[in-house]
Amino acid sequence: MMAEFGLAALWLAAALAGLQLIAGSLALTSRGQGLAGMVRPVAVVQGALALVAFVVLVVLFCQTDLSVKLVAMNSHSAKPLIYKLAGAWGNHEGSMLLWVTVMGLAGGFVALVEKRLPEPTMLATLAGQAFVSLGFYAFLLVSSNPFERLDPPAAEGQGLNPLLQDMGLAFHPPTLYLGYVGLSVAFSFAIGALITREVGPAFARAMRPWVMGAWIFLTIGITAGSYWAYYELGWGGWWFWDPVENASLMPWLAATALLHSASVLASRNALRAWTVMLGVVAFSMSMVGTFLVRSGILTSVHAFAVDPERGTFILALLAINIGGALTLFALRAATVTEGERFALVSREGALVFNNVMLSAILGIVLFGTLYPLVAEAMGAKVSVGPPYFNPMSAIFFVPMLIVLAVGPLLRWRRDSFARVRLGLLLPALLVVAVAIGLAIVANVGVLPFLGLALAAGLAVASLLPLRGRRLTRTPLAVWGMVVAHFGVAVALFGMASESAFSVEKLVAARVGDTTQAGPWQVKLERIDPVAGPNWTALEAKMTARYGQGAPVEVHPQSRFFWAPPQQTTESALVTRWNGQLYAVLGEEAGGGRWQLRLWWKPFVTFIWYGGLLIALGGLLALLGRTASDIRRFVARGKIAERRMEQGR
Amino acid sequence: MSAIKPKHQRLVLLAIALVALIGAALLAAWALRNQASYFYVPSEIAADPPAPDRAVRLGGMVEQGSLQTEADGVTIAFFVGDGEARVPVRFQGIVPSLFKEGSGVVAEGKLAADGTFIADNLLAKHDEKYVPRELREMSEHQAQQVVAETQ
Numbered sequence: 001m002m003a004e005f006g007l008a009a010l011w012l013a014a015a016l017a018g019l020q021l022i023a024g025s026l027a028l029t030s031r032g033q034g035l036a037g038m039v040r041p042v043a044v045v046q047g048a049l050a051l052v053a054f055v056v057l058v059v060l061f062c063q064t065d066l067s068v069k070l071v072a073m074n075s076h077s078a079k080p081l082i083y084k085l086a087g088a089w090g091n092h093e094g095s096m097l098l099w100v101t102v103m104g105l106a107g108g109f110v111a112l113v114e115k116r117l118p119e120p121t122m123l124a125t126l127a128g129q130a131f132v133s134l135g136f137y138a139f140l141l142v143s144s145n146p147f148e149r150l151d152p153p154a155a156e157g158q159g160l161n162p163l164l165q166d167m168g169l170a171f172h173p174p175t176l177y178l179g180y181v182g183l184s185v186a187f188s189f190a191i192g193a194l195i196t197r198e199v200g201p202a203f204a205r206a207m208r209p210w211v212m213g214a215w216i217f218l219t220i221g222i223t224a225g226s227y228w229a230y231y232e233l234g235w236g237g238w239w240f241w242d243p244v245e246n247a248s249l250m251p252w253l254a255a256t257a258l259l260h261s262a263s264v265l266a267s268r269n270a271l272r273a274w275t276v277m278l279g280v281v282a283f284s285m286s287m288v289g290t291f292l293v294r295s296g297i298l299t300s301v302h303a304f305a306v307d308p309e310r311g312t313f314i315l316a317l318l319a320i321n322i323g324g325a326l327t328l329f330a331l332r333a334a335t336v337t338e339g340e341r342f343a344l345v346s347r348e349g350a351l352v353f354n355n356v357m358l359s360a361i362l363g364i365v366l367f368g369t370l371y372p373l374v375a376e377a378m379g380a381k382v383s384v385g386p387p388y389f390n391p392m393s394a395i396f397f398v399p400m401l402i403v404l405a406v407g408p409l410l411r412w413r414r415d416s417f418a419r420v421r422l423g424l425l426l427p428a429l430l431v432v433a434v435a436i437g438l439a440i441v442a443n444v445g446v447l448p449f450l451g452l453a454l455a456a457g458l459a460v461a462s463l464l465p466l467r468g469r470r471l472t473r474t475p476l477a478v479w480g481m482v483v484a485h486f487g488v489a490v491a492l493f494g495m496a497s498e499s500a501f502s503v504e505k506l507v508a509a510r511v512g513d514t515t516q517a518g519p520w521q522v523k524l525e526r527i528d529p530v531a532g533p534n535w536t537a538l539e540a541k542m543t544a545r546y547g548q549g550a551p552v553e554v555h556p557q558s559r560f561f562w563a564p565p566q567q568t569t570e571s572a573l574v575t576r577w578n579g580q581l582y583a584v585l586g587e588e589a590g591g592g593r594w595q596l597r598l599w600w601k602p603f604v605t606f607i608w609y610g611g612l613l614i615a616l617g618g619l620l621a622l623l624g625r626t627a628s629d630i631r632r633f634v635a636r637g638k639i640a641e642r643r644m645e646q647g648r
Numbered sequence: 649m650s651a652i653k654p655k656h657q658r659l660v661l662l663a664i665a666l667v668a669l670i671g672a673a674l675l676a677a678w679a680l681r682n683q684a685s686y687f688y689v690p691s692e693i694a695a696d697p698p699a700p701d702r703a704v705r706l707g708g709m710v711e712q713g714s715l716q717t718e719a720d721g722v723t724i725a726f727f728v729g730d731g732e733a734r735v736p737v738r739f740q741g742i743v744p745s746l747f748k749e750g751s752g753v754v755a756e757g758k759l760a761a762d763g764t765f766i767a768d769n770l771l772a773k774h775d776e777k778y779v780p781r782e783l784r785e786m787s788e789h790q791a792q793q794v795v796a797e798t799q
Binding site (some may be wrong): 161235292338339340352355356357359360361363364370371372375380381382383384387388391392395396506507508565566567568569584586587589590591593595597 | 656658661662665668671672673675676677679680683684685686687703705714717721722740741742743745746769792
């Protein structure tokens with residue numbers, strides 16, 4: 001019964017999305033104004049019903065109800081509870097259900113709280129959200145029903161891919177989806193504003209918190225995903241330019257550009273058409289990412305659906321949504337009047353530069369990701385990797401970093417470099433000093449060299465906007481900007497340091513042997529068999545000493561899962577403030593020797609600390625702006641109240 | 649900068665953005681031609697070997713009985729074949745879980761001057777569900793070959 005209940009909730013939610021679309025569209029015409037009142041409640045109920053369907057699926061997975069096909073295919077009764085939970089979204093159908101749930105909830109939330117925009121724009125926005133949702137509901141109900149029954153029920157489930165059986169991964173997809181799908185709100189706002197021709201500061205202010213919220217989740221999701229790939233795959237790398245990673249990076253780049261251009265529109269009423277365009281592009285990138293990942297066109301651990309029907313369906317959705325939005329943009333762009341003007345050297349000018357660079361990087365990543373698909377269609381099998389992505393994105397990333405140091409110090413509208421020159425002297429000197437120091441003591445590649453020097457300068461420059469301010473009186477939004485920009489410097493430092501100074505050791509060691517990896521002495525003590533709930537493993541017991549420090553135990557494993565049968569390497573990490581020791585156990589090498597792979601990665605953790613700082617900066621800005629919005633709302637309410645009293 | 653008439657600001661901005669983006673696109677196209685790593689099977693390497701410093705990928709079957717571990721315990725050598733030609737491969741590192749003789753593999757690396765393929769990375773089947781794209785197609789192709797040979 002449970003599964004049927006979930007399916008019914010899903011159908012009902014889809015029907016309500018249809019109603020929301022029709023009522024919202026009709027309410028925009030002069031005849032249908034009576035329908036306006038129902039759009040917001042319908043949006044809220046639609047979101048709630050989608051949530052009910054999702055919760056039902058999670059419960060089915062917790063109970064390991066093997067009469068449900070999806071559970072039988074992706075779960076196993078011997079799995080720990082947390083991975084039963086994660087199994088609910090660790091597959092194609094479940095993840096698409098999560099997608100529509102987040103979309104419904106986001107729309108419902110907007111309908112509930114967003115009161116700043118003119119009502120017609122809100123109606124158009126909610127209708128737009130319903131339109132996009134409807135496509136995904138149709139996809140789910142027609143070709144990816146998560147509640148399909150299996151008759152007779154399976155005797156045992158097939159289990160979840162062991163690579164996905166990991167704590168971090170239990171929360172990785174929901175976090176990323178909140179980001180991906182949260183951007184649908186920006187898309188719908190853009191559609192709404194285009195339809196009612198209300199592109200202005202109010203639109204940017206209304207859209208900004210939603211973009212910010214989605215962007216925070218996206219940032220955390222990408223950071224967590226990178227860390228997961230780093231320790232789970234056992235390859236020691238933290239970013240592989242895998243199409244799946246790019247699929248999450250592209251919406252992030254677009255959303256980052258959108259946040260910055262929205263701030264220009266909100267405070268200076270400029271970049272109107274461009275901001276709307278980015279609103280469309282950001283969610284389009286989410287959908288392109290979903291298509292790449294979910295259509296089975298790429299092979300990876302994320303590609304669940306190898307069913308061509310599904311790929312075609314998503315492609316059609318993609319064409320309708322993106323094509324439709326771009327057509328609307330083309331039709332209306334000319335009617336979006338030009339905003340306020342500004343000099344090239346000004347805060348706006350710097351933000352425009354940032355936007356162009358981010359868009360260029362987005363283009364580079366998109367090209368590199370799609371090229372193998374295009375080439376394959378023409379008969380050549382190619383893959384595109386770091387030799388393309390690293391230098392190509394750096395060409396645009398480096399100028400952007402320089403402007404990132406200068407931009408926040410510039411005034412709006414018109415400014416001169418002469419005014420900020422003195423303040424930037426210190427960071428500039430630091431860049432030169434680090435560059436000279438590096439050139440003397442170390443032999444590092446061009447990109448890490450640039451990265452280390454720029455990170456030092458940027459770390460200082462990012463704090464400069466606080467100069468001359470009373471720190472306790474500084475608005476949270478400014479703190480947010482400073483923290484996020486400082487986070488960029490921190491992450492950049494981690495990336496460059498990892499790339500420049502990592503030490504790798506690959507040995508075949510006997511029990512009792514000691515291996516030197518950078519400052520670490522690692523001794524192999526024993527190899528023991530161990531067992532977990534659904535796996536057995538060989539575990540290396542090693543002790544590691546940093547210099548003359550106290551020994552630390554390190555236990556890398558080679559695990560054998562039996563449902564489904566698969567072997568994984570479980571790397572072991574020792575984290576110090578200044579880096580990580582990374583140990584992997586390989587196979588028996590003959591003669592009582594074992595393959596060991598050891599890395600000493602100085603400051604590698606800064607990559608993810610930086611990512612978290614960037615997200616924290618977003619959170620501070622969001623809190624600050626929301627708090628001041630609420631204050632303004634309350635104050636306005638009080639004024640209105642007083643007027644009422646005076647009137648009496 | 650003040651030379652620009654404010655009237656034309658929108659056009660100027662648009663032009664700058666377009667130039668930057670088109671520049672990025674051209675740069676990307678140029679880099680892709682040079683940096684994309686092409687996929688080869690052994691018979692293609694025999695017919696038309698790639699330039700020594702070019703990153704390529706080699707796919708095929710690990711030949712039965714060809715796998716050898718060198719004295720250091722971490723370097724392996726084996727032959728990758730496709731039924732027509734065979735290429736010697738050397739790899740230093742920990743091999744992926746499902747890497748074994750008689751099974752498909754994709755090696756990423758470069759062809760050395762002596763004709764040995766120096767692999768930086770080996771991709772094998774992850775598990776029953778997740779198979780590198782080339783491997784999936786290759787086993788079908790090879791299945792067809794086997795059928796053709798037995799007929």
